[in-house]
Amino acid sequence: MAESESESVTGNVFDVERIRKLVELMKEHDLNEIDLRESRQRLRIQRGAAVQYAAPQMMAAPPQMMAASAPAPAAAASGGKSAPAADGPNITIIKSPMVGTFYSKANPKAAPFVKVGDRVDTNTTICIVEAMKVFNEIPAEVRGSIVAVLVEEGEAVEFDKPLFKVDTSK
Incomplete structure (x- = not known):
């Protein structure tokens, strides 16, 4: 199970659990935007x-x-x-x-x-x-x-x- 967790963190920036954690961090720290890039993948989350x-x-x-x-x-x-x-x-x-x-x-x-x-x-x-x-x-x-x-x-x-x-x- 520990292997699959580490794979989801490093293998795919579009992992739903990872995105949920990022959204919670945004709320917790009052951030308006997060922009992540990992090799050819990119995830950008903006609050309105x-x-x-x-x-x-x-x-x-x-x-x-x-x-x-x-x-x-x-x-x-x-x-x-x-x-x-x-x-x-x-x-x-x-x-x-x-x-x-x-x-x-x-x-x-x-x-x-x-x-x-x-x-x-x-x-x-x-x-x-x-x-x-x-x-x-x-x-x-x-x-x-x-x-x-x-x-x-x-x-x-x-x-x-x-x-x-x-x-x-x-």
Whole structure:
């Protein structure tokens, strides 16, 4: 019996028991994807994030972010470089490291990674920027308190587009 168990683990990535164990591990560790390759065989298991993320997100974005984001684009449009100076010397702007689509939360039903008033550390995930179906977690890279969210949910962002304002004195 021990021989057949070892054969099923090493011989076939499509073994049902092996897949069940992988699914349980995904649930236990809150993983969204597992991609295994063994010689010519490949097994990729995804939990609905990639498919469910885009369409419902667009539907939920306007009511949620409208009030918080309305003043910020006006400030950025009126002279993006003068706005940070008016906020004070302790305000740091977190900019997008890539071109893509901005998401403030891991999935449509999740709470935002951060909101105004939250404290962040250098490794705190503040948002996701999706580029070519890859969801890239963006860390704050500064310590402080979020004072403004400058983009809306599902908004297309360019490289170096301001995303957040952080007060580093708090």
